[in-house]
Amino acid sequence: MAVPKGKQSKQRTNTRFANFKATAPTLVECPHCHELKQPHKVCKKCGYYDGKEVVSVEEKK
Numbered sequence: 001m002a003v004p005k006g007k008q009s010k011q012r013t014n015t016r017f018a019n020f021k022a023t024a025p026t027l028v029e030c031p032h033c034h035e036l037k038q039p040h041k042v043c044k045k046c047g048y049y050d051g052k053e054v055v056s057v058e059e060k061k
Helices: 010-017
Strands: none
Touching: none
């Protein structure tokens, strides 16, 4: 089994994880209500996915 010859410093170990960049989620326009939504997900406003009503959404009054 391979064994490292020397101990890696904390700085060298932590630099592996230092190159992460958080990105904003991708949003697309819902073809039914034209609201922004995540791709491949049911629209939270109208409940449509792929041109079909999947979830019935009740309006709050």
